[in-house]
Amino acid sequence: MKKTSKLKKLENSTQAYSNTERMPVLFLGHGSPMNGIEDNEFVQGFKKQGKQLSKPNAIIVVSAHWETKGTFVTAMQQPRTIHDFGGFPKALYEVQYPAPGNPKLAKELTHEVKPENTIGLDDQWGLDHGAWTVVKHLFPNADVPVIQLSINYTQKPEYHYQLAKQLKNLRDKGVLIIGSGNMVHNLRQVAWDKINEDYGYDWAIEADAKMKQWILNGDHKSLVSFQKQGKAFDLAIPTPEHYMPLLYTLGLKDDQDDILIFNNKPIGGSLTMTSVKFG
Structure with a gap:
């Protein structure tokens, strides 16, 4: 059976790399x-x-929600929509985001990095909620190929920052790279009675403010060494998985990139929705 022209177009989309504009992060x-x-x-x-x-x-x-021992990239033709959460309304579990994958790009990623930064190909994962719940709002027609890069939980922050630097040239090939997490993310401290309010604990506001200041000033060293920044950061980042995607976007940033901060609010005391566009 022949593949549809639409699918062929999606598979061949990366062949026009040299004719695309530089993408933001x-x-x-x-x-x-x-x-x-x-x-x-x-x-x-x-x-x-x-x-x-x-x-x-x-x-x-x-995505904060795909941690692995080693670094992997999804390489299937059609990634599944993963509903990796519990206790939510039925309507949320019924959502499908049928964007195609891009095995060609996944394989290219494995050649972009230094030998010591091996990236393996994965055919099991798909798109978790850290990916599809945000990408569906950017591209609701699910007509752009999407792949995920996992977070190697065995590695230190500097590793993730440096790994991202090796992927910079993909921005010039029309590839949009997204880090999806939360800069301040402490579920144990959430004030559930204020989960829908613009409310943050003092330590959450302090940590978020310093992060934004360092982002705007280009102080990546302080952001990478977040574990040395005191009690507010210890509370804001009790586990690193939601923060690590930020380090990838910092590693992908160039000096000439404009910086836009949006969705700049805390919720529930111990979470911030702060989002950043570089470029």
């Missing part, structure tokens, strides 16, 4: 999985950015 504070079906101010922020983006050849997402 996004860090998206993805927050609750409910952002996949709600139309709140944060979702509106995602949609606004989506309208300003040129259609990329492909999208790479580094």
Whole structure:
């Protein structure tokens, strides 16, 4: 059976690399999985950015919700929509984001990095909620190939920052790279009675403010060494998986990139939705 012309077009989209404009890099504070079906101010922020983006050849997402021993990239033709959460309304589990994968780009990624930074090909994962709940608002037609790059939990922060630097040239090939997590993310400290309010604990506001200051000043060293920044950061980042996607976007940034901070609010005391566009 012959493949449809649409699928062929998607598979061949990366062949036009040299004719595409340089893509920005996004860090998206993805927050609750409910952002996949709600139309709140944060979702509106995602949609606004989506309208300003040129259609990329492909999208790479580094999601807080795919941690692995070793680094992997999804390489299947049609990634499944993963509903990796519990206790939410039925409507959320019914959402499908049928974007195609891009095995060609996945294989290319394995050749982009230094030998000591091996990236393996994965055919099991798919698109977790850190990916599809935000990408669907950027490209609702699911007509851009999407692959995910995992977070190697055995490696230190500097490793992730340096690995991202090796992928910079993909921006010039029409590839949009997205880090999806939350800069401040402490679920144990959430004030559930204020989960829908613009409210942050003092330590959350302090850590978020310093992060934004360092982002704007280009102080990546302080951001990479977040574990040495004191009590506010210890509370803001009790585990690193939601913060690591930010380090990937910092590594992909160039000095000439403009910086835009949006969705700039805390919620529930111990979470921030702060999102950043570089470029």
